[in-house]
Amino acid sequence: GAVVSQHPSWVICKSGTSVKIECRSLDFQATTMFWYRQFPKQSLMLMATSNEGSKATYEQGVEKDKFLINHASLTLSTLTVTSAHPEDSSFYICSASSGGKNIQYFGAGTRLSVL
Amino acid sequence: SQQGEEDPQALSIQEGENATMNCSYKTSINNLQWYRQNSGRGLVHLILIRSNEREKHSGRLRVTLDTSKKSSSLLITASRAADTASYFCATDGNDMRFGAGTRLTVKP
Numbered sequence: 001g002a003v004v005s006q007h008p009s010w011v012i013c014k015s016g017t018s019v020k021i022e023c024r025s026l027d028f029q030a031t032t033m034f035w036y037r038q039f040p041k042q043s044l045m046l047m048a049t050s051n052e053g054s055k056a057t058y059e060q061g062v063e064k065d066k067f068l069i070n071h072a073s074l075t076l077s078t079l080t081v082t083s084a085h086p087e088d089s090s091f092y093i094c095s096a097s098s099g100g101k102n103i104q105y106f107g108a109g110t111r112l113s114v115l
Numbered sequence: 116s117q118q119g120e121e122d123p124q125a126l127s128i129q130e131g132e133n134a135t136m137n138c139s140y141k142t143s144i145n146n147l148q149w150y151r152q153n154s155g156r157g158l159v160h161l162i163l164i165r166s167n168e169r170e171k172h173s174g175r176l177r178v179t180l181d182t183s184k185k186s187s188s189l190l191i192t193a194s195r196a197a198d199t200a201s202y203f204c205a206t207d208g209n210d211m212r213f214g215a216g217t218r219l220t221v222k223p
Contacts (some may be wrong), residue, residue: 006157041218042215043213044203091155103148103160104160105156106155106159106160107157108157109156
C-alpha cells in the first residue's frame with residue numbers, strides 16, 4: 001500500500017523557536033497533502049490543504065503566518081510552526097492523496113511539545 | 116462543512132464479541148470512509164463505501180451505508196485485543212471531515 005513518512009515523530013522545543021515537520025510520500029506522487037492537528041482524545045482538525053506547486057489553503061482560524069506549509073514537490077510537504085508557544089503543543093498528522101482518489105494515506109504523526 | 120459523527124464515543128467489549136460503531140453525517144456524499152487510529156499514531160484507512168453501495172465487507176469488517184438516514188455502521192466481528200483503537204468515519208465532498216471517533220477497547 002501507499003506509504004507516507006512523517007518526521008520527526010517527536011520533538012521538544014523551547015518557546016519562541018521554530019519547528020519543521022516533514023511529510024513524504026514514499027511510493028506514490030501526492031498531488032494533495034493535508035495537515036491536521038489532534039488534541040488528546042479528540043478528532044483530527046484539518047489545518048490546511050496543499051497542492052504541489054501552489055499555495056496552501058488554510059482552514060478558518062488557522063494562522064498561515066504561524067503555520068507555514070510548503071509543498072515543493074509531489075513527494076514532500078513541510079509544516080513549519082514558527083515562534084512556537086506552549087499552546088502549540090499538540091499531535092500533528094499529515095496525509096497525502098494522489099490523483100482523483102479520495103483515500104488519504106496518513107503519516108504516523110509528530111508529537112510537538114513546546115516548553 | 117460536512118462531518119461524520121460517531122457513536123458511541125467509547126465502547127468496551129470482551130475478545131470474541133462483535134463491535135458495532137455508528138456514524139452519522141449531514142449532507143450528501145460521494146463516499147464514506149472508515150479509519151483506525153492506534154494511540155499516538157497516524158490513521159490507517161480501513162474501508163471506503165460509495166454512495167451507491169449499501170454494504171461492503173473486508174475480512175472481519177462489515178460496513179453498511181444508509182444514505183436516506185445519512186448514517187453508516189462499522190461492524191468488527193470476532194474482535195481481538197489488537198482491535199483496540201479509535202475508529203473514525205470521514206465523509207468526502209469538497210474535502211474530508213472526521214468525526215470525533217469511537218474509542219474501542221477489546222479486553223482479552
